[in-house]
Amino acid sequence: MASPFPAAPADLHAQHSQHAVSDAKPSETAAPDDAAGAARIEGRWTAPHALRPVDATLTVPGSKSLTNRYLVLAALADGPCRLRAPLHSRDSALMIAALRQLGAVIEELDGGGQFGPDLHVTPMPADAVLTAGAAIDCGLAGTVMRFVPPVAALATGSVAFDGDPQARERPMGPVLNALRDLGVDIAGQCAPQAMPFSINATGRVHGGHLLVDASGSSQFISALLLAAPRFEAGLQLEHAGKPVPSLDHIAMTVDVLRGVGVAVDDSVPGRWTVLPGPIRAFDVVIEQDLSNAGPFLAAALATGGTVRIPGWPSPTAQVGDKWRDILVKFGAAVSLADGVLTVTGGETINGVELADTSELAPTVAALCALATGPSRLTGIAHLRGHETDRLAALAAQINALGGSVVETPDGLGITPAPLHGGLFHTYADHRMATAGAIIGLVVPRVEVEDIGTTAKTMPEFPVLWEALLTRPDRSIPSATR
Ligand SMILES: O=C(O)C1=C[C@@H](OP(=O)(O)O)[C@@H](O)[C@H](O)C1
Numbered sequence: 248m249a250s251p252f253p254a255a256p257a258d259l260h261a262q263h264s265q266h267a268v269s270d271a272k273p274s275e276t277a278a279p280d281d282a283a284g285a286a287r288i289e290g291r292w293t294a295p296h297a298l299r300p301v302d303a304t305l306t307v308p309g310s311k312s313l314t315n316r317y318l319v320l321a322a323l324a325d326g327p328c329r330l331r332a333p334l335h336s337r338d339s340a341l342m343i344a345a346l347r348q349l350g351a352v353i354e355e356l357d358g359g360g361q362f363g364p365d366l367h368v369t370p371m372p373a374d375a376v377l378t379a380g381a382a383i384d385c386g387l388a389g390t391v392m393r394f395v396p397p398v399a400a401l402a403t404g405s406v407a408f409d410g411d412p413q414a415r416e417r418p419m420g421p422v423l424n425a426l427r428d429l430g431v432d433i434a435g436q437c438a439p440q441a442m443p444f445s446i447n448a449t450g451r452v453h454g455g456h457l458l459v460d461a462s463g464s465s466q467f468i469s470a471l472l473l474a475a476p477r478f479e480a481g482l483q484l485e486h487a488g489k490p491v492p493s494l495d496h497i498a499m500t501v502d503v504l505r506g507v508g509v510a511v512d513d514s515v516p517g518r519w520t521v522l523p524g525p526i527r528a529f530d531v532v533i534e535q536d537l538s539n540a541g542p543f544l545a546a547a548l549a550t551g552g553t554v555r556i557p558g559w560p561s562p563t564a565q566v567g568d569k570w571r572d573i574l575v576k577f578g579a580a581v582s583l584a585d586g587v588l589t590v591t592g593g594e595t596i597n598g599v600e601l602a603d604t605s606e607l608a609p610t611v612a613a614l615c616a617l618a619t620g621p622s623r624l625t626g627i628a629h630l631r632g633h634e635t636d637r638l639a640a641l642a643a644q645i646n647a648l649g650g651s652v653v654e655t656p657d658g659l660g661i662t663p664a665p666l667h668g669g670l671f672h673t674y675a676d677h678r679m680a681t682a683g684a685i686i687g688l689v690v691p692r693v694e695v696e697d698i699g700t701t702a703k704t705m706p707e708f709p710v711l712w713e714a715l716l717t718r719p720d721r722s723i724p725s726a727t728r
């Protein structure tokens with residue numbers, strides 16, 4: 248779809264104010280422990296419609312994947328740690344609450360950055376005994392439900408895990424079976440391979456060799472690697488099964504482990520060896536979330552405008568760095584100079600063929616729905632086990648707006664079709680909400696069912712998104728903090 252815009256209106260801000268928010272309301276139930284305290288917008292939300300090409304400069308909050316990895320490592324480290332510019336969102340709040348349950352002391356420090364305070368972490372005491380047991384709410388966070396059980400196995404006491412109803416549908420079996428293979432006592436109350444379950448932890452995990460089928464999620468591997476230095480014999484982990492998805496996320500895990508002094512060998516594909524040893528205390532700056540930068544960069548393509556993101560980390564282990572290649576394939580001009588990523592969209596958006604786009608896929612699919620040529624996304628069968636079955640959800644919701652999307656066994660085929668407004672269901676999935684927002688930039692009257700789902704990884708999304716359209720060269724307004 249081309250993006251022809253009428254001449255810019257005299258008072259752009261006034262026009263957006265009329266259209267931007269319909270039933271949306273500030274939430275009275277901010278996520279627990281969410282230090283950011285950003286004003287919440289929840290519920291049905293009329294996606295702002297761009298009246299002219301965007302021209303904006305912004306930074307986004309910290310990386311979910313880095314924040315939750317460093318929180319886990321800090322809880323297991325050999326001394327107090329500091330996370331600077333961490334993410335403050337539902338997923339990070341759930342991780343903080345989980346690690347506190349296991350004995351880590353996590354405090355917010357005065358000051359901090361644009362998106363909330365820094366964090367100081369005093370690790371779990373080595374001899375922590377959870378006399379009253381612990382109950383961990385995983386919400387819908389894959390990083391909490393997969394990364395925390397191996398950490399819990401290193402405490403002493405009973406640790407119960409549960410989460411949102413949708414989380415009970417997400418695959419857990421390989422992590423639980425792996426821990427059982429390592430001798431950890433796990434009782435499943437629901438299905439034996441899913442939440443809810445509880446761990447009767449003895450404070451020690453011997454470690455050793457493990458065979459795991461990680462074709463359902465890279466998080467099964469990352470979860471075991473992160474705790475492995477604290478296993479008595481370390482870990483020799485081997486994957487057996489269909490290809491492992493989201494390999495960039497495993498590379499990130501290896502990268503952060505090495506950064507805190509852990510010896511990891513990943514020289515043989517599908518095998519990882521972690522030597523036992525201390526996790527060195529650290530003081531780290533969390534990079535902004537490049538995956539969550541995606542919808543803002545996509546806005547440049549959708550509207551034929553320009554979006555700049557200063558402070559783009561390079562080098563980085565984040566999968567979102569792939570935007571620099573992906574958006575060129577869609578037809579954008581992309582440059583990285585002096586740490587500023589600049590993306591400028593053209594007259595039209597090209598169709599693309601892309602493999603293993605991992606968590607970038609919903610944003611990619613939204614751009615494909617606006618493209619002038621057909622697209623094929625492959626290697627993302629495991630998205631059926633994400634926050635929702637993302638392949639089914641994207642196909643259903645884009646088609647409900649007049650699109651032409653077919654599900655394939657491992658992805659999506661998307662053919663250009665004229666789109667119209669309508670309700671875009673979100674299925675408790677933050678990336679469905681942002682996909683609806685992207686389409687709504689150029690398709691009038693798209694309503695996103697629950698924009699509040701973006702609080703999973705970016706509570707500031709609706710505010711930043713509206714500012715993207717109305718206020719160039721801006722960052723989050725202080726009034727929302
Ligand atoms: O380890 C991580 O931080 C993540 C790994 C990926 O999971 P999958 O391998 O299940 O795709 C990714 O999609 C998720 O958003 C975050």
Ligand SMILES: C=C(OP(=O)(O)O)C(=O)O
Nearest residue numbers: 387388389390606633634
């Ligand atoms: C798949 C995702 O999340 P999770 O960490 O819950 O798996 C995601 O953020 O796209």
